[in-house]
Structures are given as C-alpha cells and as structure tokens.
Amino acid sequence: MAKAKTWIEPHPGGIYVKPADLWIDPSRPVERAAVTHGHADHARSGHGAVFATPETLAIMALRYGVDVAASHNRGFAYGDGFELGGVRFSFHPAGHVLGSAQILMEYAGERIVVTGDYKRRSDPTCKPFEVVPCDIFITEATFGLPVFRHPPTAQEIAKLIGAVRAEPDRSVLVGAYALGKAQRVIAELRGAGWDAPIYIHGALEKMCALYAGHGVDLGELRLVSEADKAEMAGQIILAPPSALNDRWSRRLPDPVTAIASGWMRVRQRARQRMVELPLVISDHADWDELTTTIAEVNPGETWITHGSEDGLLRWCELTQRKARALHLVGRDLEEEEA
Amino acid sequence: MKAFAALIDRLIYTRSRNSKLALIVDYLRHTPDPDRGWAIAALTESLDFPAVKAAMVRALLATRVEEELFRLSRHFVGDTAETAALLWPESGKPLPFREGVGVGSIGLAQGRWTPPAATREQSSQVSLPSPEGEGELSVSQAVDALSAATRSDAPAILASLLDRLDADGRYALLKLALGGMRVGVSARLARQAFAQAFDVPIDDVEELWHAIPPPYAPLFAWGEGRAERPDLKDVAFFRPFMLAHPLEEESIDLADYAAEWKWDGIRVQIVRGGSATRIYSRGGEEISAAFPELVAAFDQEAVIDGELLVRGEVQGGEAASFNALQQRLGRKTVPKKMLADYPAFVRVYDLLAIDGNDLRPLPWTERRRQLEGFVPRLADSHFDLSQIIEARDFDDLAQRRAGARDAAIEGVMLKRRDAPYVAGRRAGLWYKWKRDPLTADCVMMYAQRGNGRRASFYSDYTFGCWSDAGELLPVGKAYSGFTDEELKWLDKFVRDNTLNRFGPVREVEKSLVLEVAFDSIHSSKRHKSGLAMRFPRIARIRRDKPAEEADRIATLLAMVT
Numbered sequence A: 001m002a003k004a005k006t007w008i009e010p011h012p013g014g015i016y017v018k019p020a021d022l023w024i025d026p027s028r029p030v031e032r033a034a035v036t037h038g039h040a041d042h043a044r045s046g047h048g049a050v051f052a053t054p055e056t057l058a059i060m061a062l063r064y065g066v067d068v069a070a071s072h073n074r075g076f077a078y079g080d081g082f083e084l085g086g087v088r089f090s091f092h093p094a095g096h097v098l099g100s101a102q103i104l105m106e107y108a109g110e111r112i113v114v115t116g117d118y119k120r121r122s123d124p125t126c127k128p129f130e131v132v133p134c135d136i137f138i139t140e141a142t143f144g145l146p147v148f149r150h151p152p153t154a155q156e157i158a159k160l161i162g163a164v165r166a167e168p169d170r171s172v173l174v175g176a177y178a179l180g181k182a183q184r185v186i187a188e189l190r191g192a193g194w195d196a197p198i199y200i201h202g203a204l205e206k207m208c209a210l211y212a213g214h215g216v217d218l219g220e221l222r223l224v225s226e227a228d229k230a231e232m233a234g235q236i237i238l239a240p241p242s243a244l245n246d247r248w249s250r251r252l253p254d255p256v257t258a259i260a261s262g263w264m265r266v267r268q269r270a271r272q273r274m275v276e277l278p279l280v281i282s283d284h285a286d287w288d289e290l291t292t293t294i295a296e297v298n299p300g301e302t303w304i305t306h307g308s309e310d311g312l313l314r315w316c317e318l319t320q321r322k323a324r325a326l327h328l329v330g331r332d333l334e335e336e337e338a
Numbered sequence B: 001m002k003a004f005a006a007l008i009d010r011l012i013y014t015r016s017r018n019s020k021l022a023l024i025v026d027y028l029r030h031t032p033d034p035d036r037g038w039a040i041a042a043l044t045e046s047l048d049f050p051a052v053k054a055a056m057v058r059a060l061l062a063t064r065v066e067e068e069l070f071r072l073s074r075h076f077v078g079d080t081a082e083t084a085a086l087l088w089p090e091s092g093k094p095l096p097f098r099e100g101v102g103v104g105s106i107g108l109a110q111g112r113w114t115p116p117a118a119t120r121e122q123s124s125q126v127s128l129p130s131p132e133g134e135g136e137l138s139v140s141q142a143v144d145a146l147s148a149a150t151r152s153d154a155p156a157i158l159a160s161l162l163d164r165l166d167a168d169g170r171y172a173l174l175k176l177a178l179g180g181m182r183v184g185v186s187a188r189l190a191r192q193a194f195a196q197a198f199d200v201p202i203d204d205v206e207e208l209w210h211a212i213p214p215p216y217a218p219l220f221a222w223g224e225g226r227a228e229r230p231d232l233k234d235v236a237f238f239r240p241f242m243l244a245h246p247l248e249e250e251s252i253d254l255a256d257y258a259a260e261w262k263w264d265g266i267r268v269q270i271v272r273g274g275s276a277t278r279i280y281s282r283g284g285e286e287i288s289a290a291f292p293e294l295v296a297a298f299d300q301e302a303v304i305d306g307e308l309l310v311r312g313e314v315q316g317g318e319a320a321s322f323n324a325l326q327q328r329l330g331r332k333t334v335p336k337k338m339l340a341d342y343p344a345f346v347r348v349y350d351l352l353a354i355d356g357n358d359l360r361p362l363p364w365t366e367r368r369r370q371l372e373g374f375v376p377r378l379a380d381s382h383f384d385l386s387q388i389i390e391a392r393d394f395d396d397l398a399q400r401r402a403g404a405r406d407a408a409i410e411g412v413m414l415k416r417r418d419a420p421y422v423a424g425r426r427a428g429l430w431y432k433w434k435r436d437p438l439t440a441d442c443v444m445m446y447a448q449r450g451n452g453r454r455a456s457f458y459s460d461y462t463f464g465c466w467s468d469a470g471e472l473l474p475v476g477k478a479y480s481g482f483t484d485e486e487l488k489w490l491d492k493f494v495r496d497n498t499l500n501r502f503g504p505v506r507e508v509e510k511s512l513v514l515e516v517a518f519d520s521i522h523s524s525k526r527h528k529s530g531l532a533m534r535f536p537r538i539a540r541i542r543r544d545k546p547a548e549e550a551d552r553i554a555t556l557l558a559m560v561t
C-alpha cells in the first residue's frame, strides 16, 4: 500500500493530488480543479478545467460564468468519476446543498475521501450524505464543538410559521444564504404546508430558478421589488443576511428579522446580529453528526480542513483516533452560509 | 419552565421596551401561581441561591463533560450558564465524549436528589416535548429545590433538575439560579407589566411590591380581584416619589410656590414600619445595605423623602460633591474605612407618614410644618432639614440661584404650597430649576459607534483639553446634545478624518473643537487629565475655532468643585 503522504499534499490553499496534478477546492486559479460544491469558498473562477457534479457546474456557470459547455469542464453524476494519472476520482452525495459531493480518490490500494461541507439530517433540496469507507477521511469541522447541536428542522420551521401567524400585520424577514439555505428554508416551509407565496430579494431569484429547474419544488415565489407593501403583511420574506439591516428592508411591512444559521444556537452570536428570531437551521453537520460520521466511516486517519478543529481534534484524541488539522485558508464563508 | 424559558428567549431578542412589556403582560396573565411570581422575581434579579454559584456549575460540568471540550466551548460561547445549558448531556443522545472519559470524582449516584412524590412518576417523560403543565418541571419546583440546597447537595440537586429540561429550559434554570439574566427588564418595567396585566393603578403596585416577598401571591390575588388590597400596616413599604418638571415659565409667583435648594446627591426615601427600616432609591430599589449607619440612626416610626449626601472634609463638613457619594453607591457591604471617610447623611425634604398616619394627602405647607417639628427628633449627625430659600421675589431668587457657589447645589426646587404629595410628575406642582451648565471648548480625539438606532453612526465622542506641556489629554466623553443634522455632520467628519482604528474606536485628526456643556467637574484618579465631568454633552460644534485655541486643563481645574 502506498503511503498517502507521498501522493496527496494538504496546502493552505487546497488539497493537491500529485499523480493527477489536480487540486481539490483550490482557493486560487489552477490548471485542473475538482470542486465539491458551489459555495464561493470551495468553488472559484478562473480554473483551466473543472471536475464536479453537473449541478455544481451549473451553479458555477450561474455565479462565475464558468463555461459548462466547454469540453474541458466535466460533470459526473453521483457514483461516477474519472481516472487521471492513475488516481480514480468519484463523486458521492454530501447532503450539503444541491450538487454537493464528497470526492473519493483511490490510488495504489488507498482510499481517501474529501467531504467538502456536509450534513447528515434530511434536506428536501439535495441527496442525503452517503458513508464512504476510506483510509483517510478529510472532513470539515465548522461546528466542531459540543455546544453545537442543531434542533430538529421541523421545530425551527414551526417557530418561523408561528412568528408570522402571531403578528399578521407584520412580516418576517429571514436572512438566508443565497445558495442552499434560502432554497432549503423555502422547501421546508412548503413541506410544512406553507402554501402562500414566498417573497424574495432579487439576489435570490436566479439561484431559486436554478433549483426549480433541477426539480426542487419551491412553490410560488414573488420578488419583493414587484410587490406592494400591504400584500407582504403576514408573509414570509427571504433575503441574503447582508440585506437584513440595510435600506432595502424599509419597503417591508414592519419586519421581524430572522436569520437561519447554525450559529444562532449561541444567544450571544444571535444578539450580535441584531436578530429578533434566531432559527437554528444549518447546512453543516453539528457536533453529533460530525462525531457519528467519523465513527461510522471509521477511517485510519482523520484530517480536519476548517472550522472548530480544536474541539474535534480533542474528541479524536479522547476516542483514540489518529487525527490532524490542515488549517486550510479562505474558508471564512462559513460565517455566512453555515 | 417551558413558558418561562420561552419568555426569557423572546425577551433576549426583543429590543423595544413596549414589546418587552407586552411579552411580560402576556406571561403574567397566562401563567399560574406561584410560577409567575418566581419568574418575575428572577427577571428582576430578586432571587439569590447561596448554594448555587458559577464555580459550582463549572465543577458540576466537569463531571459530565471532558475538561478541554468544556474549556473550548466556554471560550467560544463566553458565558458559563449558556455553555453549561448547551453542553449538558441529554439521555438518548450521544455524549460529547467517549463514555467513561473525563468523569471526575464526584459520585452523583448516592447524592441524587429525589423530586417530590407527586412528580416522581412522571419524571421519566419530561425530557420529551410534553404539553404545558403535567410532568413538566415547574419554576416553583425548581425554586423550592434550589432554596433547600446546601453546599454539599447543591450539585446533585442542580444535576437532577437539568436532567429534566431541554437546552432552553436549562438556560432558563441556570440563569434563574445564578442571576445575571440580562434581558433588559428593570423592576420598574416588571411592575408596569403587572399593572397593565391586571388593570390596576401603577402607584398601588409600586407601593405593594416592596411590602410583599416573592412569589407575591397576595399581589396576584388582588390584581385578579380575588382578594382585597393587601394591608400594609406594620410594613416598611415604598411610596412612589413625587417628581418635578423642568421650569420653563419666565417667572412664577413665590406666594404660590416655596423655593428650596436642589442638592446633588441621590434622592432617597427612608421608611420605618414594624421593626424594619428600609432605604429606597428613586426607582424603588432598596439600597439599605449600602448605608447601614443611616438605617441604624433612623429610629422614628415615619417615612421621609430627602437627599442622600456625603460629608466632605474639603467642604469643612458640608455636603461633598457627587463624586464622593459615588464611592458609597452599589455596595452590598461597607468597609469601616468607607464609613469614616465618606460619612453619609440625609437632607430631609418632606414627611410622608408619621406614627402610622399617611400625610401625603395634606398640602405641602402642612407637611412642612410637621416636618420642621419632626426633624429635631432625629440624630443631627445623620439628618438635617432642607432649608427654604427666603427670597423677596422671583428676581431675588434668580440672583441667589446664580450666586450659589456650593458644590452640592444643583439648582432650585419650586413646590406648590397647596399641593398634596402625589406620585410621578404632575403639571404645575413641582418644578426643578437647574443651575446654568458650565462649558469648555474641547478637541475631539476619538469616536465610537452608537447603539440601536445610531449603530451606523459615530456618535460617542471622547474629547480633550491642552496640558501645560501642550499635549491633548482626554477630559470626558459625550454622546448627546447634538441634532440629527449635526450627528450626520460629525459622523462624516469622523470618517473623513480617521487616523487609526482600534476595534470599534476611531482616532481622529485633532482638529475639531466641540463646546462641551457639563453640570460640574471633579478631580478623578481614573483619568490621565485628573478630571471627570458630570453630564457632559455637546453644546455646539465650533468649526470656526482652531484646535490650538481650545481650553487648557488649567482652566478646567479652576472650575473643579
């Protein structure tokens, strides 16, 4: 068996796969990149060739103008993959956002999995995470502290619907990240029986359309810019978190401000964001999901890319698992999209 | 505990005072006794459980959560109660560490607290979402258990309570047990909520509140019309203060109004009823513990209204500045040296009750007559009578006001001679006529963003004056006095003239002169300039004045009182 450290190199700017001369989620433009999912801290523009799921390519085309049609960019369905320099690459569901994938690499009898971002609980907008056995498991740790235990999503959705119904003269404005979180909140609302039109900020329009185009049922969406103030009373409005306290929100009927994020678990954090209704809805694994996943995958070694690595490292140490932190840079988007 | 936890959570995230009020009103109306009483006592920080302290909670957590994981979590969250609430292991969920690792030496099995028989059968189901009421740990059960705890069994008792709650419930319980709720609910707001919830006069609530201990069952019974107003005979209860409007009239007739100096201390009410003596501050908070010598000296069955002051040596035994008084405020115990260095006394303004008779309905002239007869019955070491200013007419009074040099004089009070003592501010009865403020020309040095509505503006300014060595030294900080237009201008000035950033603070080019008004100025060891202003505010922006011509520290020193 080859020694992993001879063919794979973690760098602050991404993971380099030597025999294939390919980077995974590189933070700078490279010749060849395999991309786990469309979030900006994993998917960047300017690469020579991109390997990803078709959904991720579509998202990259929408956000960064990546040319999906170009033959050097290649899309692979879950379970499929390609071979390069003797390394077999394949894509497996990560349950994070539409198209998100773990990337499995097999080389000289060794198996390495890069999770990108992931979660374990159900999400109507994407395929659930699959456990892929491996020798080295390269995981994220955004919520790698035992204080992070996300409550059931249905409970948070019920809280949101309850807040709208409690004050029918007002509206509830939910700050939700434009890729993934916004569509998931909408889909969860539909699942909970919220049939009314949902109003959205213009910045969410194209991504919602992309999701709908991939068969995710978001129901009737209306643009805030085309609605009048009165009709939005008693309704739910979604916007990127950055729009919550800016002038844009003045056109809404006395909005209750909410943010949907795993960070909302900690009151001090929620207070800092001036939120009135914190919704603990996350697209990242919480502590229990992270530790359960490592236990299930049961790799020979765990590498931690980014997040609260100290907490997860300590857990690995206590459970006698070999682990190390990679300290990847440029993953600060987690502050917004988690 | 669920309803209480939900209330706390909503209060945390609710910014407006009216919305907070509405939430408490709703809670009081829909929660049974005695839970609502304990809840309101917890919100206003009126509970204390000596056996439960933060260090004990940390030690308890160490028996459940591995030490390093706790430390990392505490560091991230920043609050012990919240960290503990989030980390507490729930049955049916995996532990945050491998079983057996990190469990300390405290054996919980033996010392486990047994809930009362009535709840014991149901206790297995309470960690699941259950409807209000049955099986759920109530606030009063928690209070009972915590009150009964001793230092040795407190960890086991707290553990058994935490086991019965979800994360929000655990947060509420730990905040109730440890204090430090920080949900922006003052005692005043809570009492207003009570008055509003049961549609009873706020003045009555204010009076009754201090006479009845938590969980205030007789108060709720009265509020809901199930019982008579509680009888307060033989109780040292608080009477809401009568307050004054600022004088805006050009002149008033001294035949109708009596004039008295307004002293720069803190307004207090001293009440002796039954065998207890209590001192209340203006908001109705009890501050007896900070002034034990006054409690001891007030030996008459009476209620007085007066100004609490500290005698200063500098003034030859007269009332000292507010600065001296500040040394005495907010203490739970008072060191001997403090009593000797800053002796407190009360300058008595009014007599509200004597020997069980309520004097408040009487006109001021009659109360004053009785007051003059009463004050000599008190120890003159700790009590003196506020003197009436004998002015010929309003102009004469204005002159005396302008000539008053006493540091402890804040201005003049004008009281309508035929007015009864009524709670709150009533038009035309009492006026305060403050001394004209002092001013100084200072240079803006630093600016910081404001809060709430002003969060996007640099609205808090630190300003300084010149030392003899030609160095600018900070002399104060102000965040008021300007118009919205001026604020916009100041904000732009700060952004355009930033030299350095230190977190939320910006250091600016030392070029802008601000005319600062303040009530008085005192020496202070806390500031490099050795000065501290009282109530500084921006009077004018002096764009016309070069920074070099701003005032010197020496000029300010001459104004020190």
Ligand SMILES: [Zn+2]
Pocket (backbone or CB within 6 Å): A037, A039, A096, A117, A337
């Ligand atoms: Zn992501």
Ligand SMILES: [Zn+2]
Pocket (backbone or CB within 6 Å): A039, A041, A042, A117, A331, A333, A334
């Ligand atoms: Zn990420």
